[in-house]
Amino acid sequence: MSKNRTLMINEIFYSIQGESLSVGEPTTFIRLSGCPLRCSYCDTNYAFKDGKEYDFDKILKVVRDYNSRFVTVTGGEPLAQTNCISFLDLIANEYNVSLETSNAYSIREVNTNVTIVLDVKTPKSNESDSNMEENYNYLKNTDQIKFVICDLDDYEWSKKYINDYKLLEKCNILFSPSYDEMPLEDLANRILDDNLPVRLQFQFHKYIWGDVRGK
């Protein structure tokens, strides 16, 4: 098994996309192991260490068996594994692929057929120092920037940040309440009061199944 064609995989599963502009689409999720960040609200800390080494062919076989048009590569932090870039090249033309990534790794080399969902870290995540602002230069207008909002201070910070970095000119902006922290209604009201041109979203899969693994 060539080490250049392997990834540490935490899980591969088939579910309904619960976030992003593809919400509701039946999707195959490839969750890569490992993440150096420690966000306060992380709901996938089981992916920090647990994983098995898969070569690319084995991953592709599992993905093909699910027979879904949509594939999401997520984590953990997928780009913490350098082979992720070449794996994305491999699947980018065959599927409708999205990459869920924190803003802590460069997205410069990510295949342009992949939709990037970039998670800008707010202060209450405790990881805002990890944000790589140069990433905004590489976003396509089909990409998405997500802010997970923990409270109204995070909301105000995000509003200013969007303005400071002119992010509305880059791509779609998604505001998502931190699960069990920020009431959805409060976030909705603030967006309406401010007439903020962002898209409110919530974790649709948790509405269906609750906070369970593999969904």
Ligand code: SF4
């Ligand atoms: S970047 Fe994602 S996986 Fe890593 S700690 Fe933050 S929420 Fe968890």
